[in-house]
Amino acid sequence: MIGHELGGRYEIIERIGGGGMALVYKAHDLLLGRNVAVKVLRQQFVHDEEFIRRFRREAQSAASLSHPNVVSIYDVGQEDEVHYIVMEYVEGHNLNEIIKERAPLQVDEAVRIASQICDALDHAHQNQIIHRDIKPHNILIGRNGRVKVTDFGIARAVTSTTITQTGSVVGSVHYFSPEHAKGVVTGEKSDLYSLGIVLYQMLTAQLPFLGESPISVALKHLQEEFEEPRKMNPLIPQSVENIILKSMRKNPQERYQSAKEMLHDLDTCLLPERRNERKMDFMDLDDEDRTRVIPAIKPQQIGAVPVRSRPAAPTAEEEERHERPAAPAPAKPRKNGRAALWISLTLVILLAMGGLAWYVNHSLTVPDVKVPNLVGKTEDQARQELTGLGLVVDPNVIRKYKEGVTAGYVFAQSKEEGAEVKKGASIQLSVGMDKELKKMPDVKDSSYEDAVKALVSFGFKEDNINQDDPKFSDKPVNTVIAQKPGANEEVDPDKDQVTLTVSKGLAQVKMPSLIDLTQDKAVQKLKANGFTADPVIEQEASYTVDKGKVIKQFPYDPGMEADPASKITITVSSGYPQDSLKYTLSLPVAPAVEGQSSKISVEYSDARTSGENKAWGNRTIKTTQVLSVDLVLSPNVNGIVTVKRDGQVFDTYSVTYEDAKNGTVPPITLPDNGGGDQGAPDDNGDRNQDNNGDTTGMNFPGNGNGHGNPGKGKGKNKDTEAVIYKKDH
Known part of the structure; x- marks a missing residue:
């Protein structure tokens, strides 16, 4: 998993922990740029649909918790057969490591940690979530001392398939509540019992119950009393010991009724007035799981033979009958008695001989039975048929794989169909069984050609080895990055298909x-x-x-x-170079005929345009106007402005870098329009300005004679070479 990008978002950095159900990795969230912890379900549980369903449901329930002492759940997802939960990454250690390193802890530190755990449990219980696996391994202590409870809801997802897994029970049975050990429904008080054990361990460096096996520890939770904490650590105040004693009562009704009640005790137990309070007493209630005193069995009773009773004493009547002499039998003739005796003996002998003859006849004469056809029938069907005919199935059934025979079906029998055998004869069956499968070799990280050679040597047919579409990866091109079936899966090389996926290098x-x-x-x-x-x-x-x-x-x-x-x-x-120069050219433009509309268009080129003309803009004017054209000049590029009037080039003006820099740009004059009517001539044949005469200040083209005069209104006369421009460094 290291280096794998899970869900296209979480880059796995390193493994930081693990338990019986899952492995925990440190990862980097590429989308949000933060470190997270990713819990990945172990491979042996990925096919347990019930487990996966509960795993997701409980993880989503835990995600609803929002508390400073609860590790936040960020995301739940699945990639192929990898089921994972993304949660808050806590930089620090878990409580189990701290206990191993320096327990017993100081009383105030242990109480502070227990208070934060209890606060988290109170929040969870209010949201109808029971932890069920409170233990030091699931308590994280950040570098700032903040306690974080993790694995909320995960324990509830454990099914019967995990209860015998090494590590899952062994790691938690020391913190089981009695009702948890019984296998009955657990609730809020079970979490408080486990918290009491955690507090006990923090203050004594010992677990309350130890045993040679998980079952023996679970029985001690049910039946035995634990050593009181103050006997192992006299520095524990009585108020703190009372909290442990109450939270660890075997009867849930005698424990704290809620996490809030226990939290209140933890918050106040170190107050001076409470430290030396009276030790808490409890009424011992009858519990069917407690250890009971049973009368010992004496050794002489073990295996003793029953004693035969004496005969009862004879009654007076029996004694009298015993002592009284019997009456004499009547005398019979001797001859008749002897004859009767011989007749009786003869009859007995004849009867005995007849019985013997009948027995021998029936014992030695066994009927014949025809053997049925058993091939193609299941073993159970064959057994039933033979038993019905009075035949016996040989206990040494031959079981082996045979091509074309389904496992459990008979493919041969020791006596052929139709053969006659005596009733009670034994028939041996040959029954097909599944072919012994092999463990699939791991061919990842080898070249495709080497992988094929290895699989053929293993027994696969080359025609059954297929190549999937190459995938991008960080492995060299043509390297096997995935195989199906996976390594160590059971396969039949004679018939199974193998699909190999090779790398096509890094993704492009x-x-x-x-x-x-x-x-x-x-x-x-x-x-x-x-x-x-x-x-x-x-x-x-x-x-x-x-x-x-x-x-x-x-x-x-x-x-x-x-x-x-x-x-x-x-x-x-970074913008214009430092030696660039910005210059604003004031450009005078006039209509072809004063008072009539002309369309003026202006184009420019400078250091920004790379020698191409760019449109500055268009104006429709009736009178002379001054336009401001911004230019950017460089030591090697001049500014050029072209004016068009009514679609025809009117004039072109050039501004050099040196002139703009030194303020020596030559003045701009409006050229003669070649005889165009710029206005009505006055009595002297000259063009006049407007009535006010103060709107121009420019020399205008003549009216056909090639000359014109400035206006004669109230405005000042302008010199014919006047120009408007400015410089901006």
């Missing part, structure tokens, strides 16, 4: 275009496209790209296949 992603994006947006776009490394940011001056935007990217151009782990260099514009 398409390089996006970052040009003209801001730096922040460029970094976000890299992350969104799968790049994992932070980019290298460089600065470079630019005339063409606005400050803060990306000028170029390296080493991949947009659309190229790229390694997502490679470092991308982003060059960001």
Whole structure:
């Protein structure tokens, strides 16, 4: 798992713990940029649907808890056969490590830890969640001293398939409540019993019950009393011992009725007025699980033979009958008696001989039975059929694998079908069984060709070895990264199919275009496209790209296949170079005919346009106006402004870097329009300004004679070479 990216988000860093049901890893959340703890279900439980269902349900229930002393659940997920829970990562140690290192703890420290555990249990119980596995291994102590209870709800997910797993019971049976040991329903008071044991262990460095096996420890929880804490550690105040005694009562009714009640005792037990309070007494109630006194069995009674009773004393009547002489029998003739005796003996002998003849006849004459066809029948069917015919199945049944025979079916019999045998004869059966399977070898991390050779040597047919679509991975190209069946699975090389997945190297992603994006947006776009490394940011001056935007990217151009782990260099514009010069040109424009509309369009080129003309804008005017055109000049690039009037080039103006820098830009004059009517001539044949005469200040083209005059209104006359412009460094 180390180095694996679980769920496309959690990068496994190292293993930090584990128990009978799951392994715990430290991981990094790539999305949120924080460390988390990931609990992964052990492989032997991934096919237990009931377990998985409860595992998810309880993890989701625990996620509903929000308390400073409860480890937060962030996520629950599944990737292939990997079921995992993502939770808060606590930097520190678990309480079990602290107890091993320096128990017994100081009384105030132990009480402080127990109080925080109890506070967490109170919050959980209010949300109808019972922990069921409170023990030091599940108590985390952060570097700031904060206590965090973990594994909420997980113990409830344990089914009968896990109760005998080494580690799951052994690790927890020392903290079982009596009702937990009985296997009956556990509740809030069971958690408080376990907390009492944790407090006991923190203060004495001992467990209350020890035994040679989990069962013996569980029986002690049910039947025996524990050594009182103060006998092992006299520094424990009586008020603290009372808390332990009450929380560890075998009868749940005698314990604390809630975590809140126990928490109140923990918060006040170290007050001066409580330290030396009277020891708590309890009424011993009858419990069917307690140890009982049973009369001992004397050794001479073991295996003794029953004594035969004496005959009863004879009654007076019997004694009289015994002592009284019997009456004499009547005399019979001797001859008749002897004849009767011989007749009787003869009859007895004849009867005995007849019986013997009948017995011999029936014992030695056994009927024949035809053997039925048993091939193709199940073993049970064959047995029933033979028994019904009076035949016996030989106990030495031949069991072996036979090609084409289903396990449990008869494929041969010692006597052929139709053979005649005596009733009671024994028939031996040959019964098919499953082929002995082999453990699948591990061929991962080898080349595909080497893996095929190894599998063929193992017994697989080359035609049964298939290659899946290659996958991206950190392994070299053509290296086997997955196999199905997995290593150590039972397989039949003669018929099973094998699928191998090979690496096609690191995953490639398409390089996006970052040009003209801001730096922040460029970094976000890299992350969104799968790049994992932070980019290298460089600065470079630019005339063409606005400050803060990306000028170029390296080493991949947009659309190229790229390694997502490679470092991308982003060059960001720092703005215009230091020797650049900003200059604003005041550009006079006039209509073709004063008072009539003309469309003016302005184009420019400067250091920003790389020699290309860019549109500055359009204006529709009826009178002369002054337009402000901003230029950026460099020592090697001049500014050029082109004016079009009604679609025709009107004039072009050039501003050099040196003139702009030194303030020596030559003045701009409006050229003659070649005979266009700029206005009505006055009596002297000259064009007039408007009535006020103060709106121009420019020399205008003539009316056809090639000359014109400034206006004669109230405004001042302007020199024919006047110009409006300004410089801005």
